[in-house]
Each structure stands twice: as structure tokens, then as C-alpha cells.
Amino acid sequence: MITYLLKSTACLALLLFFYHLVLEKEKMHSFNRFYLLVGVIASFLIPLATITTYEKIQVEPITNEVAQTFSNPIFTDNSVNIIQENPINYTQIAIYIYSFISLVLLFRFGFNLFKIIRKTRTYKTIGHQKAKLVLVDDKILPHTFWNYIFINKDDYENKKIEQELFTHELTHVTQKHTLDVLLIEFLQAIFWINPLFIFIKKAIQLNHEFLADDTVINQYKNTFQYQHLLLNKATWNNEYYLASNLNYSLTKKRLTMMTTQSSPTKILLKKLAVIPLLAGFIFLFAERVEAQEKQEIKEEPIEEIVEDVSFKKEDFYKSEIYKEYFYQNIFITSKDKNGKK
Template sequence: METLALYLFKVHLAVALLYGLYYMTVRNELFFRLNRFILLGILIISFSLPLLPSFTFDTGVADSSGTIFTNVGGTDLIRGKEVGVFEDEVQMKRLYGVITSLLAFYLCGAGFFLLNFISQVLNVLKVIANSDQAFELDIKYRVHYNDIVPFSFFNSIVMNPDLHDREEFRQIIAHENAHSRQWHSIDILIAELANAILWGNPLVRSLKRSIRMNLEYLADQKVLSQGFDKKEYQWSILRPYLRQHAIPLTNNFGSIPKLRIEKMNAPSSSFIKLYKYAFLIPIIAWVNLAIAPLQASALNRIYAMHLIDEHEYRDYLGYYEFEHDKGSFVQILMKDDDLVMKTMWNNGKIYFQKQSESNFVDMQSGIRLKFPRNWDGTVSGLVAFGEDRWRKVYEYKPVLKKSSEGTVISRTASGGMQVMVYAVDPWVKVKHYTNKRASSP
């Protein structure tokens, strides 16, 4: 779940960066064919870049025990690292609930728009199915007998010829045939699909409009290259009935007339301006560098928490307090197939391998750990050296221990009393615990 949330966040960010660059640099240039591939490439690249492996260094997030997590796939997130439960696990689970709720809302919205997208496709196919096939200028088109705005969808051109005079009819056929031969419906479907998935992003909606406008410019350019009169053609796309409500997901002859006329009357762009496009390739690499290191630390920690929760050693992890010396703690971590005991008073570590259920041994010294359980199967503490008992605690509060003074009263050789004062080590009751490891065979 958190991986999907991070992926969608990166896709939204990539679209914003790449389309923002296009908008500020080359959107007004008249290289329509090149702009078509750039606009379509923005969507394809935005959905692809977050899937590429990250080649960054030191992009992990450390927990309070110094454990490093990196956002990589599968169990690599905790493999080879000493990991333990998060001290802020309750807050992390609350955050996970919030993120899950937001993501569920987002996916419901995406599902709604995807269903609407499918419904629009079916509606277009229904309109095409209810039309008859005909030919004009060796171009196949379909005749619809209702009051319908001319449109094309892949290789289907649909219109009502009775609503247009002869010259206008020929212009419409040429325009929609240009859409059909250049497969402009593919661009529209990709843009609409991206808009459904990335709903709520105003830049995606603007990108979709840019794709549609550029396709119209391409079709107009093709029509004028065939010798049609420019002024007559421009008057045709200004006809009021051609700007009625059009069928979604289709190329419509009368769409965005003002901008199309402006582009038709604009002087051609100088090839010198192609230098602007040269900057797009390094910018794409820069966008990848910008989004790849984003680990979204909260999502990263939640994912790590889930991996730990699913591990067979999960019940053993945590803090344990010495029963005979309040304020003395050890922490149990795990590293792959080993358990790690960290003595909190000196940050020492002992590594244990599993021998049987709830029994572990340090192969170097022979020290053993046992984990007694409650009646409900939960781990209640640990036993070490056969005698030291530690109680599992669910709230670790470090205790600052200061050296104290001890006294010894003895007799002198002359029979008098003598009082001697000495410093008492605050960790004296647990010193034997670590010393035994050194003395064990």
C-alpha cells in the first residue's frame, strides 16, 4: 500500500516537472509533430521513471537504534541490517491508518474516472455501430443520420453529410482523415487514461488539453498542405453548429477554433529555435535524479514496520528490564536469521542463533537465551545464563544512573573502629552479565 502511494506521488511530481518545462519552453513553437512526441513522452516517462532502480547513495532513514532503512523492493528493506521495533510504533500505525484512508479515497476516485472512461469508449463505439458506411474522395467514412458533430475515432470518420455544403464536407473529410491516418486517437486515449488515474491534478488536465490542441494543429496543417483555401477552411471551423457538445474521446472538427486559426496564421518557427528541444534530454535525466532519491521517510518506515511485523522473530523484539535492577535494560534486535542482544548500559552486542522455538545460543561463548511465554503465547521476558531474568517492557525509559558511595566498617590492629568509603558502580548488578560471556568456554 505504502509503495503504491509513493509511486503515485512520484508520478504526479514527474508530470508536474516535465510538463512545466514544456510549458515554459516550447509550447508556442510550431513544430507540431515534434511536440506530439514530447507531450506523449511526458506521460510515458512520468509513469516509467519511478519504476527505475535508484542509483543514489545514503538515502536511508535511521530509526532511534541507528538502523538504516532504504526504499528498495521486497525484504531487501531489512535484509543484512540490525532492525528492531520502532519506539514510535503507535504513532506510525496511526499514520498508516491515515495514509491508507487517503489512498483508498484516491483509488476510489481513480476507479470512478476509469469506469467513466470505459463508458465513454463504449458510447463512441455505439455511435459508430449505428452509422452506415460510405465513401468520399476514396476515403471511407460513416454516415450518421442524427444531428451530430463530425468526429473521428481511429479509422472511423462519422458525420451527417446532410448538415454541410459540398466544400465544407470535403474539408471535414480531409481533416478527420488526417486524424485517422496519423493515429491521433491513441494519444487521446492515453491522455484520458492518465487523467483518470491522476485525477485531481490540474497539470494533468492541462497536459491533456495541450495534447488535443496539438493534434488539431497537426490535422489543420495536413489539410492546408492539400491545397484547401485557408480562409474558407477557417470559416468552416467557426460554424456555430460545429461547436456543439462533442462526443468525448474523439477528434472533433470544430474544437478550439480560435487557437487553431491563430496557429494557422502564425509565421513558421525558425529551425534555429530547435535548440530549445536539445535541453529536454538532460532535463529528463535531471527529473529522474530529482524523484529517485525521494524515499518519503514515513512511508519507508511504515513499510519496514510491516516487514518486521511479518517476521518470525517479531515477538522477541523489544526492550527487557532486569528484574533485580530496575533501570537496567537490554534491547533485542534481529539481523537476518540471528537475534542481537544490545546491552544498553555499554552498547555491547551479542549475536544468537536459533536452536529451537524460543531458544537461542551464542555459538562463540555458548551463552543461551530463552523466551518464556504467557498463557496466550506472547513473550513475557527472557532468561539468560539460566538465572538472569529480564521482564519485557513496552515503554522504554532510559534511566540516568549516578555513582553512589558505599561504606565498610572494620577494626584496626589496635582494636578501634575504622570506616572506609568507596564508589559504587551503578551498573554493578549487570556487570557480571557481560563478564560471563568473556569467561564462558
């Protein structure tokens, strides 16, 4: 089990390293979303794969001649009084501690999910295209969970929310980004001991923002104005756990991505590079099993050897050599016409 966890962690670390080094810099955010999700699942499955190698071994035949030797048994009294102690099972204790922490994290995950659902039923909701606007009293920026967009009630009624912000949040709704967040949060609660899930979660959420930003820029064609809008909203508070928010990780990396121009050929080559990467990880982290193929050396009976030669057994029995051997100790008596022997 420990070997499996180490292989899974190493595989996830290399996948994440390849993402930050090669894929994240290009404008292929939909592919990167797929890569990150599949990479997490692949890190669990690749160590379970097996590569079987075959090795031929020669096995000597078992003869019917068995030499048996018997001797009178000798009985000795070696009885010793053994005092049994119950050692402490540290492995079982570690499993209990690990399971307890996982249950606590799962409870926190479920409680935060319950709080968001409760807000959708507590406050007024309004239909807006493919989403539902939840008008809350909190002074917040728009946040998205599933098909709900949480916005400040006063800002909505006074029409202080820019259309770019609505487009940004609608992208989270239509592309179902909440599914990715819920999946990674659940896995992080189970495999909390693996610190890489913190980084993979940040990479997934940042890629969601890349996707939403790209949609806004393509629709409104004003990158500078949108960047200025985000910078003005950067200091707003976010209290909605599990929800996608506008000012998540508003760093230089995110602002630079808005003006990045990517070559289609370069993007295609980087996508194709993922195939040998996954194949190499399978070869590196898969379990190797050596299967021995037995090659038995057979001893043919004498009768089979006789059948293999150029003549048959019947011809052998009729031969002069066999007759001389068969009749060598026989005496023949006969009588003449006069009755004499």
C-alpha cells in the same frame, strides 16, 4: 508512495511548463506530440530511477580475544495487564475511497467507449479512403474516433460538407490520434487525484488540431478561407466524448498558429534542449542510494611478518642468538680416556 506521487507530479508539472513556455509556440507539432506522450510516461519512470553513490568506511578487524563476564540473572515481575485497542486504519480507508473513485471513472470511460462503438454498428457506414464514414442523424460537425468519421447524414447526402473538413478528419484517422486520447483518458481515470492530467489532455488534443490544421493548409494553400470556415462552424455542438472534433479549442492560439513561421535553426535548438532537460529531471527526482564500501584493516600474523623480513625462518633458527637462547640451561657431561667424568 506519497513521496513517489509528489515527485511524479512535480516532474509532470515541469515538463508541461516547458512545453507551454518553449515548444508549443513553434511549428513542430509531430515532435510535440512525441514529447507530450513521452513526458507523461517519463513522469512515472523518472522517480523510480536510482543514483548510487559510494562511500568508503574503515572496519577494524575482529580479534579472537573475547572477554566474557557472567552474572547471576535477576528476575523481576514486571507483568502489566495491557488492554489492546483496534485503532482506525485511516490509510486503508483512504485507499478504499481512492480505488472506488477510480473504478467509477473507469466505468464511465468504458461506457463512453461502448456508446461510440454502438453508434458505429447502429448507423450506416461508407468507406472513404482510409476511413469509414458513419452517417448519423445528429446535427453535428464531423468527428473522428479511430478510423470512423461521424458526420450528419443529411449534410453528406446533400454534399454540404467541405473538402477541407474531410481532410482535417482524415488526418486524425491516418495519424492515429485516438490512441493518444485513449491513453490519457485511461491514466486520468487511474490518477484522477492529479489535476495536471486535465491540462496535459488539453495540450495533447490541441496539438492534434494543430497537426490537422497544418495538413489542410499545406494541401489547399488558403489559410484565410480555412479560418473563416472554422469560425462559421465554431458554435456547433459536440456530444461525442473521446472523439476528435473540428472545433475543439478554436481559440486565438489555434488561429495564430496557422500563420506562424518558424525558423528551422530555432526548432532544432529547442528540440536539443529537451535532452539536458530530461537529464536534469533524472538527477533531480531520482532516488539516491548510498552504498558503503568496507575497507578492512587487516592484522598480519607474526609468521607473516617474519616471512616479510630479509631472512627466512630456517636461517633464524640456525643463528647464534637462537642457539644461546635454546642452550642456556643445558649441562653437558663427558668422559676422558681413563673413564673419569
